[in-house]
Amino acid sequence: MAKASGTKKQAVGRRGFLKRAAAGAAAALAVKPGPALAQPQTEAARPAAPPASARQLALETSTPPPRADVYTTDRPGADFMVDVLKSLNFDYIFANPGSSFRGLQESFINYGKNTKPEWITCCHEESSVAMAHGYYKIEGKPILCMAHGTVGLQHASMAIYNAYADRVPVYLILGNEQEIAFRRSDVEWAHSVQDAAAMVRDYTKWDDSPLSLGHFAESAVRAYKVMMTPPMEPVVICANGGLQEEPMPDEDRHTLRIPKLVIPSPPTGDANAVMEAAKMLVAADNPVIVAGRVARTPNAIPLLVELAETLQAAVIDRKFRMNFPSRHPLFNTAAAPQDLSRVVAAADVVLGLEVPDFWNATHAMTPINRMGMTSRPITKAGAKLITITAGDLFSRSNYQDFGRYSEVDLAIAADAEATLPSLIEACKRLMTPDRKRIAEDRRRKLADEHKRVRDRDFDLAAAGWDASPITTARLSAELYNVIRKEDWSFVSDTTFISWWPLRLWDFDKHYQFIGGHGAYGVGYQAPAAVGAALANKKYGRISVNIQCDGDLNYAPGVLWTAAHHKIPLLTVMHNNRGYHQEHMFLQDMASRAGRGIENTGVGVDLTEPNINYAMLAKAYGMYSSGPIENPKDLGPAIKAALDVVKKGEPALVDVVTQPR
Amino acid sequence: MKTVAFVTMLIAGGIAFAQDARPGGSTAASIENGKRLFTRDGCWECHGYAAQGGRDGARLADTALSVAQLTRYVRKPSGAMPAYIDKVMTDQELADIWAYLKSMPAPKAAKDIPLLSELKGQ
Numbered sequence: 001m002a003k004a005s006g007t008k009k010q011a012v013g014r015r016g017f018l019k020r021a022a023a024g025a026a027a028a029l030a031v032k033p034g035p036a037l038a039q040p041q042t043e044a045a046r047p048a049a050p051p052a053s054a055r056q057l058a059l060e061t062s063t064p065p066p067r068a069d070v071y072t073t074d075r076p077g078a079d080f081m082v083d084v085l086k087s088l089n090f091d092y093i094f095a096n097p098g099s100s101f102r103g104l105q106e107s108f109i110n111y112g113k114n115t116k117p118e119w120i121t122c123c124h125e126e127s128s129v130a131m132a133h134g135y136y137k138i139e140g141k142p143i144l145c146m147a148h149g150t151v152g153l154q155h156a157s158m159a160i161y162n163a164y165a166d167r168v169p170v171y172l173i174l175g176n177e178q179e180i181a182f183r184r185s186d187v188e189w190a191h192s193v194q195d196a197a198a199m200v201r202d203y204t205k206w207d208d209s210p211l212s213l214g215h216f217a218e219s220a221v222r223a224y225k226v227m228m229t230p231p232m233e234p235v236v237i238c239a240n241g242g243l244q245e246e247p248m249p250d251e252d253r254h255t256l257r258i259p260k261l262v263i264p265s266p267p268t269g270d271a272n273a274v275m276e277a278a279k280m281l282v283a284a285d286n287p288v289i290v291a292g293r294v295a296r297t298p299n300a301i302p303l304l305v306e307l308a309e310t311l312q313a314a315v316i317d318r319k320f321r322m323n324f325p326s327r328h329p330l331f332n333t334a335a336a337p338q339d340l341s342r343v344v345a346a347a348d349v350v351l352g353l354e355v356p357d358f359w360n361a362t363h364a365m366t367p368i369n370r371m372g373m374t375s376r377p378i379t380k381a382g383a384k385l386i387t388i389t390a391g392d393l394f395s396r397s398n399y400q401d402f403g404r405y406s407e408v409d410l411a412i413a414a415d416a417e418a419t420l421p422s423l424i425e426a427c428k429r430l431m432t433p434d435r436k437r438i439a440e441d442r443r444r445k446l447a448d449e450h451k452r453v454r455d456r457d458f459d460l461a462a463a464g465w466d467a468s469p470i471t472t473a474r475l476s477a478e479l480y481n482v483i484r485k486e487d488w489s490f491v492s493d494t495t496f497i498s499w500w501p502l503r504l505w506d507f508d509k510h511y512q513f514i515g516g517h518g519a520y521g522v523g524y525q526a527p528a529a530v531g532a533a534l535a536n537k538k539y540g541r542i543s544v545n546i547q548c549d550g551d552l553n554y555a556p557g558v559l560w561t562a563a564h565h566k567i568p569l570l571t572v573m574h575n576n577r578g579y580h581q582e583h584m585f586l587q588d589m590a591s592r593a594g595r596g597i598e599n600t601g602v603g604v605d606l607t608e609p610n611i612n613y614a615m616l617a618k619a620y621g622m623y624s625s626g627p628i629e630n631p632k633d634l635g636p637a638i639k640a641a642l643d644v645v646k647k648g649e650p651a652l653v654d655v656v657t658q659p660r
Numbered sequence: 661m662k663t664v665a666f667v668t669m670l671i672a673g674g675i676a677f678a679q680d681a682r683p684g685g686s687t688a689a690s691i692e693n694g695k696r697l698f699t700r701d702g703c704w705e706c707h708g709y710a711a712q713g714g715r716d717g718a719r720l721a722d723t724a725l726s727v728a729q730l731t732r733y734v735r736k737p738s739g740a741m742p743a744y745i746d747k748v749m750t751d752q753e754l755a756d757i758w759a760y761l762k763s764m765p766a767p768k769a770a771k772d773i774p775l776l777s778e779l780k781g782q
Contacts, residue, residue, distance in 0.1 A: 155713025207735055367740035455770075458780045463719050463767035465776075471712055477775055484782070498715035505778060580705070584716065591742030597702045628688050660714045 015495045034226035056487040073247035077213050078107035080248055080256060081239060085144060087258050088224050090117040090171070092135070092534070094128040095146035098526075100175025100191050105144065117144055120534070120565055123557025124153045127527035129159035129234075129613050131558070133169045134164065134318040134491060134528030137321075138535035140297055142169040142227060149176035149196030149238055157200055158521040163234050164175070164203035165356075165401040166518025167293050167391075169227040170234040180210070188241075197236040202398040205233035213243060213252055221259045230266045230296070230390040230415040234449035248364035266296075269388055273412045274419060277351070277386050278426035280410065282435055284349035284384075286442065287313040287323030291323040292355030292389075294416045298510035300326070303420040304353075310427045312439035314343055316357060319494065319502065322513035327506050330448035339453070341378045350379060352387040352408075353416040359404035368588045372455030388412040401519060457503040469656045470631045472546075472574060476500035477632045479544060479572055482642050486542040491532035492525055493517065496548050496572055497583065498660050522579075523554030530562045531656050532567035533650075542645060545572045547652075549606060549613065550579045556616060564648040570645045571652040572638060573613045575627060578605045579660045686759040694760025697753050706741070711761055717741070721764040730758050 030152040031642055081104055097105060101346070109119055122128040125147045132143035147156050153174055177183050177192045197207035206226040210216035216239070223235040229479060248256075269277075281287045294300055301604040306324055308315050308330045315324045324331050332343055342361055344350060352358040362385065365375045372498050379385070385408040388418045392413035395402060412419065422452035432441070461473035476497065493504050494514035507513050514532055526547055535542035552573075553557075562569055578601070586600035601607075610627075625637045642653035698704060698711070706717030713719030723730070731754045734744050744754075770776040 013662060071746065166670060369737060369740055369742050454780070458770035458776055459767075460713060460719065462770040462776055463721065464708055465768055465773055466711035467708070467712060468711035469709060471710070472714070473712075477779055481775055483777075506782070564671050583702075584705050587705055588742050591744060591748070593693075594745050596748045598700060600702060658708045658710070658712070658714070660708075660716060 006436060019195065023555055025257065041125045050369045052552050068240040068275060075248045076103055076107060076244065077242075077246055077248050077254070078103040078244040079197050080106045080213050080252075081114045081216055081220075081244065084220045084258050085173075086112060086632050088144075088171070088261065089141075089221070090144040091139070091141060093119050093144045093146060094122050094135075094531070095119070096122045096125065096152075098146065098152050098191075100148045100150075100152075100176055100177060100241055101146050101173065101239055101244065102125070103241065104173065104175070104239055107244075107310045112238055121187075122527075122561055124527075124555040125155035126159045126523055127294075127530075127555045127558045127561070129156045129163060129170055129172070130524045130527035131531030131534070132632070132651065133159065133163045133166065133168050133518070133524065134531030134533075135535045136168050136170070136531075137528075137530045138489065138491070138511050142224075143531070144171045144173065145215050146173045146175065149193050149642065150191050153196065153199055158519075159524065159527075160200050160234050162518040162521045162524050163567070164205075164399075164518070167231050167233065167517065168352075169232040171224065171227060172234060172236045174236060174238045174549035175241065175244070176209070176238050179242050182242050190283075196238045200234075200236060201504060202396055204232075204236050207236035207238070209238035209326070210240070210243070213248060215255055216243060217256065217258050218267045219441050221261050224261060225263060226450055227305045228419075229264050231394050232296075233394070242512060251340040252356050259569070260535045262588045266418040267393065267413070268422065268446055269412040269414040269419035271422065273410065277388070277410055277412065278423060278430055279350050280384050280386060281311055281313070281348060281351060282427055282430040284313075285349065285438070286347050287311050288343055288347035289313050289315045289351045290318065290344075290350060290352045290355050290358070290361050291315055291321075292353060292358075293319045293515075294353040294420075295321040295323045295420070296415070296417045299493075300417040300420070301508075301510055303417065303424065307420060307424050307427065310431065310439075312443040312446065313351075314347075314449075316340060316343055316361075316623055317502075318357075318361070319499070319513075320356075320515040322507060322510050322515075324505075325362075325508040327508065329443065329450045332453065333378070333444075345378045345380060347379065347383055347653075349384045349386065352385070352389070352406075353420075354389045354391065355387065355390060356401065357403045358385075358387055358406045358408070362406070363404075368585075369591065371592070386410045386411045386412070387424075388416040389638075390415045393413045411573070433657060454503075461500065461504060464658070466631055467658065468629050468631060468660050469576070469632060472497040472660060473500050473658060475540075475546065475574070475634065475655055476504055477570065478631075479546070479638055481635065482638045483544055485643075486646075487540065488512065488543075489532065489536045489541045489543045490514070491529040491536070491543045491544040491569070493545065494546075496660060497546055499569055501546070511536065522548075522551050527553040527555065527558045527561075529566055529569060529571065530558050530650075533562070533566070533567050537568060537648075542570065542642070543568065544572070546574050547571045549573060549575045549611065551578065551609070552613065552616075553606070556620070559617055559620040559650070559652070566648055567650055568645045568648050570641055571617075571650065572641075573652065573654045574624070574657050575611075575613060576657045576659050577607050577610060577660075580604075583659070613654040617654075623651040624654065625652075628654065686734045691763045692758040692760075693753075694756035694758065694763075696761055697749070697757050701744070701753075701757075703750055703757065711764055712767065719767065720761045722766040723758070723761045725758070727755050728760040730754060730761075765778065 112222045130143045133459050174196045176196045210219045210221040227235040364378050366373045464471045489511045529545035536543045585603045587597045590597040614624040614626040639655050641653045644651040707720050711720040
């Protein structure tokens with residue numbers, strides 16, 4: 001714990017020492033000798049009473065140079081910082097090394113014994129933060145990431161923005177040397193910054209640059225509390241180099257303490273507003289629930305099921321979290337935009353739970369193939385809109401992930417998961433036998449619709465079954481066939497594979513789906529999968545990732561991290577040899593301009609040469625196979641890779657695939 | 661985001677489908693040229709290399725559309741598909757693409773694929 005201990009005399013605070021040295025009090029310490037005195041001398045050569053030289057006289061009588069040979073301390077400031085950070089109960093630190101936090105790193109691995117948190121070696125700061133993003137989505141616990149306050153944060157910034165947009169807490173420590181006298185080289189000047197957190201202040205929730213160890217303790221605990229209060233977001237604490245590396249000041253040793261951490265209970269909806277929402281939902285002929293980032297914890301899934309079943313309302317999942325079982329008859333994948341539009345258009349009450357793009361879920365816009373822009377509501381006249389979101393409690397201006405302003409009939413500024421119990425209770429109280437009968441009729445229709453969509457999806461999956469390149473539907477089916485009897489966890493997004501897993505697999509556990517990027521910053525998926533797989537490791541779950549090729553190329557070193565730390569993760573490449581989304585956008589633009597599209601591969605294709613991801617993985621020390629082009633080879637290859645993963649190692653299967 | 665635009669046309673086209681026969685110009689050469697154009701003009705980007713369809717484009721293998729319906733839709737799509745003007749893709753080129761699509765075998769049904777049947781029935 002934080003109580004300072006030890007009072008050995010060699011420990012001297014740098015500012016205190018310099019002050020004393022200037023006053024001459026440093027004579028008791030070893031003063032760096034001048035060149036003349038440093039020459040070795042024998043006893044015989046040394047006179048009994050040597051005359052004092054002018055230089056010696058000067059040393060004796062003038063202020064000594066402000067340098068000292070104090071080589072060690074029993075208690076660097078970083079040790080206390082480690083005490084503080086350990087008190088926050090982090091499981092891991094994700095970082096690649098950086099000199100501006102070398103003091104902290106040394107204290108973590110030696111003084112802190114590299115446990116709770118354990119250091120996980122990353123190869124890119126963007127990977128560190130994205131791994132933390134994925135870890136949180138499985139474990140519900142934030143990760144401590146470390147980076148230079150300058151170049152490291154610049155690398156990490158996109159991943160921080162992804163986490164911010166995805167409402168994921170990440171705890172960042174930035175190394176920085178604020179005291180110019182301690183910047184020993186041009187490197188340290190280049191790695192120092194006046195206000196390190198400024199660069200990411202637009203998309204973090206809170207930051208501070210403590211000036212003392214006591215200040216660090218208080219701000220570190222405050223940052224954790226702020227971060228974990230919905231809406232959860234990344235936070236930043238700057239760790240000054242001097243605070244890390246210099247001895248803990250004597251005067252601090254008996255006074256420093258770590259403040260007690262108490263996480264606030266999440267904000268719940270006002271009772272009157274919740275009752276009003278319940279009245280609207282129960283009275284509706286066709287209520288629809290749109291689930292955004294509603295599931296903060298595993299508890300949200302049964303709560304959302306209970307609400308949906310109480311109302312017998314269709315649930316549209318926006319695929320940001322594992323919110324609702326995919327085979328539940330009230331689940332509507334809304335895989336394609338027209339599916340979403342059809343369901344919302346039929347509703348007379350739409351309840352949005354932590355939906356960041358609620359306007360977008362309730363409106364249609366001019367498609368990209370036409371000039372100009374108009375928009376219209378897709379809800380029918382008189383339909384009521386209700387939102388429950390902690391997003392109403394926190395806004396930033398510059399980055400506009402908040403979407404368009406939604407004109408709703410009732411907005412409840414609260415955490416949706418925390419509000420669900422009272423909303424369920426209110427709905428149950430209001431359900432009359434007549435409303436229950438109507439709801440049961442609705443359930444039958446929705447179950448029929450669920451079955452119709454599922455039948456359609458399986459027929460669509462059959463199209464191109466034997467094609468090469470391999471369809472993403474077949475890839476998803478073959479993968480599921482191999483893992484479905486395991487305790488599996490799907491640790492990647494489905495946006496770029498036509499949502500096939502959500503359409504074909506049976507998702508019903510909170511760890512089986514982690515949603516996507518947040519801000520669609522590419523380079524997220526591979527590290528998020530590794531972070532999620534690390535969280536799954538202690539439970540013995542099989543983590544599977546259908547990995548987009550363009551994404552992996554941002555920072556493939558994360559494969560080494562998985563291999564080095566023996567993180568079991570089955571990666572199946574979606575190797576469509578290009579940044580396919582951008583390919584389609586270029587096609588749109590070329591068609592809008594009335595030009596041919598023969599050149600739309602320029603700048604987006606990843607061909608000539610084709611990239612061999614099996615060889616890439618092998619180079620990082622990972623089992624791999626492929627590239628697989630014959631769909632008949634796919635099942636056996638995945639099975640062989642799974643055998644490796646079940647032994648506790650990562651494995652990768654490279655599959656050449658259709659575009660989506 | 662693009663939508664499965666051809667589905668709309670399938671519904672709108674309705675009865676007309678059965679009245680269109682494969683045009684006489686549907687030769688091996690036109691099918692081969694259609695295959696080339698299907699790749700060159702990026703049809704595969706949304707509809708897949710096997711015209712199997714997907715998230716962003718409808719299934720087109722063994723299309724039920726007539727060549728006239730296909731042409732009409734490509735010129736003025738009702739969904740989000742890029743519109744191809746004559747300068748970019750001529751009527752003849754569209755006819756060749758149609759011939760290629762028409763020459764493709766109809767997709768299997770899910771029930772005829774053991775793995776899909778098993779996954780669906782579990």
